[in-house]
Amino acid sequence: MRRSVVINVVGLSERVIDTHTPFLQSWSRRIPKNHIKPQVPAVTCSVQTTYLTGQPPSVHGIVGNGWYFKDECEIKFWRQSNKLVEAPKIWEAARKFDPNFTCANLFWWYNMYSSVDYSVTPRPNYLADGRKIPDVYSHPPQLRDHLQQRLGQFPLFEFWGPKTTIRSSKWIANAAISIEKQYQPTLSLVYLPHLDYCLQKFGHSSEKISGDLEEVDQLIEVLVTFYEDRGVHVILLSEYGITEVSNPISLNRILRKKGWLQVREERGLELLDAGASKAFAVADHQVAHVYVNNSQDIPKVRSTLEEVDGVAEVWGAEEKSINQMDHHRSGDLMVLARPDSWFTYYYWFDDARAPDFARTVAIHQKPGYDPVEMFADPNIKWLMPLVGWKLLKKKLGFRVLMDIIPLDPLLIRGSHGIVPKDQVDWPVLFANGLTPGATLSATGVYQMIWDQLTN
Numbered sequence: 001m002r003r004s005v006v007i008n009v010v011g012l013s014e015r016v017i018d019t020h021t022p023f024l025q026s027w028s029r030r031i032p033k034n035h036i037k038p039q040v041p042a043v044t045c046s047v048q049t050t051y052l053t054g055q056p057p058s059v060h061g062i063v064g065n066g067w068y069f070k071d072e073c074e075i076k077f078w079r080q081s082n083k084l085v086e087a088p089k090i091w092e093a094a095r096k097f098d099p100n101f102t103c104a105n106l107f108w109w110y111n112m113y114s115s116v117d118y119s120v121t122p123r124p125n126y127l128a129d130g131r132k133i134p135d136v137y138s139h140p141p142q143l144r145d146h147l148q149q150r151l152g153q154f155p156l157f158e159f160w161g162p163k164t165t166i167r168s169s170k171w172i173a174n175a176a177i178s179i180e181k182q183y184q185p186t187l188s189l190v191y192l193p194h195l196d197y198c199l200q201k202f203g204h205s206s207e208k209i210s211g212d213l214e215e216v217d218q219l220i221e222v223l224v225t226f227y228e229d230r231g232v233h234v235i236l237l238s239e240y241g242i243t244e245v246s247n248p249i250s251l252n253r254i255l256r257k258k259g260w261l262q263v264r265e266e267r268g269l270e271l272l273d274a275g276a277s278k279a280f281a282v283a284d285h286q287v288a289h290v291y292v293n294n295s296q297d298i299p300k301v302r303s304t305l306e307e308v309d310g311v312a313e314v315w316g317a318e319e320k321s322i323n324q325m326d327h328h329r330s331g332d333l334m335v336l337a338r339p340d341s342w343f344t345y346y347y348w349f350d351d352a353r354a355p356d357f358a359r360t361v362a363i364h365q366k367p368g369y370d371p372v373e374m375f376a377d378p379n380i381k382w383l384m385p386l387v388g389w390k391l392l393k394k395k396l397g398f399r400v401l402m403d404i405i406p407l408d409p410l411l412i413r414g415s416h417g418i419v420p421k422d423q424v425d426w427p428v429l430f431a432n433g434l435t436p437g438a439t440l441s442a443t444g445v446y447q448m449i450w451d452q453l454t455n
Helices: 022-030 044-053 090-097 142-151 167-183 194-202 206-229 251-257 295-306 317-322 383-395 444-453
Strands: 004-009 033-037 066-069 074-077 103-106 118-122 136-139 187-192 233-237 247-249 263-266 269-272 279-284 287-292 311-315 333-337 341-343 428-430 439-441
Touching: 004 206, 004 444, 022 206, 033 444, 044 444, 066 279, 066 287, 090 187, 090 444, 103 167, 118 142, 118 167, 136 142, 142 167, 167 187, 167 206, 187 206, 194 206, 206 233, 233 444, 251 279, 251 287, 251 295, 279 341, 287 295, 295 311, 295 333, 311 317, 333 341, 439 444
Parallel strands: 004 187, 004 233, 033 439, 103 118, 103 187, 247 341
Antiparallel strands: 033 428, 066 074, 118 136, 233 428, 263 269, 279 287, 287 333, 311 333
């Protein structure tokens, strides 16, 4: 099989390949380009799994970045076990085709307890005193120490949160280079997330994201040049493009006003009680899964949601089947936002009663995706001294809440999850051997990678 690398530049679309990305402009003139029609939901975990299995969410089961675990009555986001994927992966098929095939997965999702030969994925240490220590999980286990001795500790707090920088993507790229030099895998999967974050924060404002575009372009140049010099076939793609938004919608507040969503009060703060609720929404960018406890309530819940300003479509059983989302993990209803809108997870009416995790980076505690975690609250005076004081107290062993995240969804200017109207906002794919100008389905990416591997 032909040695190949798939570089996943999250958020890359034709729209953002401009004067600030000179390498991508030059490289794309000699490498054929295809558009990928986004699947719904066009979110990280679902799309990556579709690319790697060739199956839609109705088969592989990854219906979003998170969903309601009905047997536990809990909403969980960003799970990591590959056992959650219910379809065979491309490296498993390739290994049957060629027993000498090997695969390295650098930060694509569901990368723990996978059947790849080499894997690295973020996995912080959560200490008993409340601290979160940056770290990674790897297979084989010694790879973790080898990489962090060479590259330094993985910069977790620059991978997600208000301090996000290009450093985390550089660390992943350097880890990929190190693994290529040491093991020469047949297929490498490399995840570069940085562009995604600046686009969600600022939309397409070239004034605000020009520096990020330049940094991502330079990093892509380093990786592509490295692999091409070693004779490794390069496939460059993205999961989705970002479109500009200005209308955040809090579906859970609407459901609560109707008396369908229940909260539990603890210490004067409110927690969403999914198990006791008649209906609640699991928000995920521009798509939300709505779970309804009693099927007889589905029509009236659907009718309410269809009247919400900013909602474009509500899918029931029939629409989910047509769109290959009819998996038992999916909501009883799926809600799709209008292109200028996106969904928050907020369910409280009074910010003073918001749960303590609402103002922190807490991706595993929040019952929905929260892009506002990329901002520090602009209303906090003397922010950096405050953060320094909190960090000092943490180091001294005190339990401290890093509550610096704002509760203002209007800060978010870009989102994804639906199919953008304009093709320049669709994800793109570059590789030699493609038919220039063609359009692939999300499930078709698997076959394209397979064809490239088998030359």
